[in-house]
């Protein structure tokens with residue numbers, strides 16, 4: 001890895017990579033013990049690393065253009081929290097983590113809702129586990145990376161993004177049961193169906209993301225408490241209809257209907273009916289807009305323009321309050337859809353969106 005050699009004057013012992021993700025459907029269901037269906041992107045975070053014989057970590061990031069050093073006595077903030085958080089979480093789990101020098105580079109867009117932080121955590125985790133020969137099975141790694149983000153970096157996320165970055169397979173979407181952590185790799189070869197998933201980065205600045213995310217999570221937990229169930233995974237449309245607080249009822253209704261949409265999407269994909277998932281995607285967006293209230297004008301405009309231009313379905317992906325929209329369209333219609341969104345944005349005075357076609361990639365690997 002040329003960056004490692006440039007910073008440290010030697011080749012790394014190894015190079016590891018972990019991808020960003022888009023979520024096809026199943027938003028804000030993960031921390032409700034529900035279902036999600038993400039796939040990994042080809043864009044990924046790459047970590048070159050070598051062991052040190054002291055319990056110290058030196059980390060250089062190309063994107064941050066910064067080199068940090070820490071040991072076990074310090075709490076690191078900023079981008080380094082995702083690295084130091086992984087070291088901390090591994091130690092909390094009882095592992096003897098090796099000290100290391102690392103060089104990190106990434107082409108996962110930052111702050112676009114494509115899980116750049118999960119990609120960083122997952123790449124660092126995979127590197128440290130391999131370097132140290134730690135006995136941590138792959139299916140137990142996402143919870144550890146999530147712990148780094150929850151308890152070290154302070155973001156109360158669910159387990160979807162780290163699971164996608166670590167467990168996805170190329171050409172497949174990951175059907176994850178966030179309660180049992182069982183996965184099924186669902187073939188998702190959209191190109192073979194003459195289709196494409198267009199990702200449109202709306203470039204909308206994220207507004208109050210962590211606070212609003214935590215508020216949604218708290219509302220879901222409160223709704224489950226009111227219903228006397230462990231998590232909203234266990235609610236039904238009828239039980240949700242009986243919640244008297246109108247806001248809690250809407251939040252819970254999103255989760256219950258969204259879980260069902262994931263299950264319905266998987267059933268259609270198993271039948272090879274890719275085009276037919278479009279209406280479920282659009283219904284998911286409507287639910288996020290009206291019931292969960294996590295969309296912003298830019299993502300609503302992008303969804304509307306994409307559908308008017310012929311997309312079979314479109315929805316915001318990720319935690320919300322900005323970020324990216326997915327549109328499912330015929331392969332030869334993606335330019336038309338992208339142009340329609342750009343025109344809509346120009347008319348409204350929004351910054352130009354950035355579209356790209358997403359190909360389902362592979363989870364974390366040693367290169």
Ligand code: GAF
Nearest residue numbers: 027028157158159160318319
């Ligand atoms: C963010 C979180 F990190 C995920 O855990 C998930 O809750 C998602 O928002 C919403 O589906 O990406």
